[in-house]
Amino acid sequence: MSSWTDDAAAWLQDQIKAHPEMTPAELRKWCSKNYPYSQRKGWAYKAWLKALRSYFNPQAVRPKRGKELQPSIDELERRGQQRLID
Numbered sequence: 001m002s003s004w005t006d007d008a009a010a011w012l013q014d015q016i017k018a019h020p021e022m023t024p025a026e027l028r029k030w031c032s033k034n035y036p037y038s039q040r041k042g043w044a045y046k047a048w049l050k051a052l053r054s055y056f057n058p059q060a061v062r063p064k065r066g067k068e069l070q071p072s073i074d075e076l077e078r079r080g081q082q083r084l085i086d
Helices: 004-018 024-033 042-056 073-079
Strands: none
Touching: 004 024, 004 042, 024 042
């Protein structure tokens, strides 16, 4: 079973292949007008927006949340820093 994100990304790739003559600005506008799902709310809409952001504006995609990783001792030595004792 595929996720909404996978479906939205696949739909976007199909549109990119189908309209190679369009500039990125034109393609984004066209994709926005031809929203593939029924309502512009919920998980499907969020996944679709994420797919658009990741293709048209990749620096705006937020990184996944997770624990902040401590740098390794080798990395700290390379930077010339010391790890604070917890």
